[in-house]
Amino acid sequence: MNKRKCSVLFLGKKKDEHVEKALKFCQLNFTDVTAYLGKWGDPLPEDSGWWEGEYIISYLSRWVVPEYLLKKAKVASINFHPASPDYPGFGCTNFALYEEAKEYGVTCHHMASRVDTGEIIAVKRFPVFPTDNVATLLLRTYDYQLVLFYEIVSLILEGKELPVSEERWTRKPFSRKEFDELGRITPDMTREEIAKRIRATTFGVWKPAIELQGFVFELKTEQDG
Known part of the structure; x- marks a missing residue:
């Protein structure tokens, strides 16, 4: 079995089937995968600071990755965001439904010290239906996000450079305070x-x-x- 010789730090949400599929894919295809899964409010494990390697992959992670850790990724630190670039930050699905968006999506981007501001790698879009609610839109979002994850990680496994999207974030990230107000x-x-x-x-x-x-x-x- 030929695995890609690569050290990966995987950060994700605890007890989530999509996260588990993404993590399993990494473990099957990279020689060295260090994984931390958590929920809202959990502190980033202290021993994560010892990690050094090629890639950091954040997938539905509940943590804001500190800059010192981002710098330890020799090739790239990437995040899979469950929204299109029109909805950065917190509560993105909720704001899309509130604004009655006709289209939504998922985004892969390089991580920066400020959440959802890094250069965009790729975006996958899909329609929002009048019958959608938070539950139905989230489920479809997570499915599309997993497909985007496979596509991007496959490029890494093939030794190809990550693409550069022409898409840009269209607004500043939504905050928890704005979500609570909604x-x-x-x-x-x-x-x-x-x-x-x-x-x-x-x-x-x-x-x-x-x-x-x-x-x-x-x-x-x-x-x-």
Whole structure:
């Protein structure tokens, strides 16, 4: 079995089937893979600072990779972002639904010290349907992202240079504060605005919150019974 002689640092989300597929692909095809998987709030493991090698691959990672670690990648540090360049930062799927985007996508880009600002390598786009909600759009996004991952990593395995896309980030990254604001509903909002926010932020147990006279109430939809 001919593996590519390469040291890879793989950073990803814990307990995610798409991440596990991407990691398995790396382990099957590179001679040396160091992997750290985590969830929101987990600190980046201290021993990651000892790593040195050719590539850092961030795939749905919950960590902002510090600059000192990025510099240890001799060839490239790349991230697979679950959104098109129109939606950098936090809550990208939510903002795409809120803005009623007709098209969405996934992006592979070089990592920089500021999140979602590095030079773009490749983008894969697909349509957003009127029937989409957070769950359905996320599932399709993760499928497209895995395909893009295979395409880009295959280039690395073949010893080819990473492409340079003509695409650019179109705005500054969305922040957690902006995302939290999207999940607020107040009495002064129109019916249309409320419907947009419900569509954009309802996902499983997560729902927008209603603020009324200093109190916050949990939204209950018809689907809740």
